[in-house]
Amino acid sequence: MNSFGRLFRVHIFGESHGACVGLTIDGCPAGLPLSAGDFITDIERRKPGALGTTPRKEDDIPLIKTGVFNNITTGAPITILFENNNTRSSDYEKQWAFPRPGHADWVASQKFGGHEDFRGSGHFSGRLTVCLVAAGVVAKKILKGIAVAATITEIAGETDTEKGLQKAFGAKDSVGGIVECRVNGLPAGLGEPFFDSVESLIGHAVFSIPAVRGIEFGTGFAAAKMFGSEHNDAIEDKSGKTKTNHAGGIVGGLTNGNELVFRIAVKPTSSTPKDQQTYNRETGQVETFSVKGRHDLCIALRVPVVLEAVTALVLADLLLLEQRIPRIIA
Secondary structure (H helix, E strand, O other), rough: OOEEOOOEEEEEEEEOOOEEEEEEEEEOOOOOOHHHHHHHHHHHHHHHOOOOOOOOOOOOOOOOEEOOOOOOEEEEEEEEEOOOOOOOHHHHHHOOOOOOOOOOOOHHHHHHHHOOOOHHHEEEEHHHHHHHHHHHHHHHOOOOOOEEEEEEEEEOOOOOHHHHHHHHHHHOOOOOEEEEEEOOOOOOOOOOOEEEEEHHHHHHHHOOOOOOEEEOEEEEHHHHHOHHHHHHHHHHHHOEEEEOOOOOEEEOOEEEOOOEEEEEEEEEOOOOOOOOEEEEOOOOEEEEEEOOOOOOOHHHHHHHHHHHHHHHHHHHHHHHHHOOOOEEOO
């Protein structure tokens, strides 16, 4: 559904070309300093503007409607809205007959019987990641002493981001990338066996980010080619510090106190300048078409801050479950 978390619970709503998108956070401790200015840095990181990103730009001013009084959280649900002011719905209305390959157009029509808002992918749009980023800002504020940082490590198979983007421009096509997240300062033993291992919960949250196609922790899939003696991380002292970190900071589904490390694969943007073929709902024929509208050539460029956000949501929820975060912040 549209909610995630147990004690730190986030609900998102809205559509890409509707009046607004927004979120409600239930379970945020009272007493946390919070104002619109706290959101600026991360929201700016998510915005387009870099080479290879969409020309569509929204102001993305967070309108805090509930749960905050005198710039302090009250303990009541926090609702934040972001208005949609820079939309061009006509781009999508003209191409309704052509369900775009790689997008949710066709499957959404099957699920909702044609009643879905198809403009800009509606509720399936990456536009709603601004809500995830906003929730992540709040989560990061309660993760005192814990640092969450994500970076792009690869674009179009190249570790040089600019070189990867040039591949997209040269091919007149979209490209994907790899984003790595590192978390430092976590206590050992965080996680809930059996089905709520740290990997399970992070994976659940990560796949809410549109375009994510895979995830690996620590050495990841390369572990399948290693010997057990090589992959095992030797424990060096009573703190649990390990000599290596092939496990990525998680053993048995629980954090081991070392750096939490994982990577995600982000597919090429489905909206590509290339001509494609798809089924025409009006003629009943497979036809060639091109996607209209404003789109990212590489959506991976905007993913790091979103990845940090969903990771912070998971960790805040787990820490609240273990009562490591007080319900009232002094």
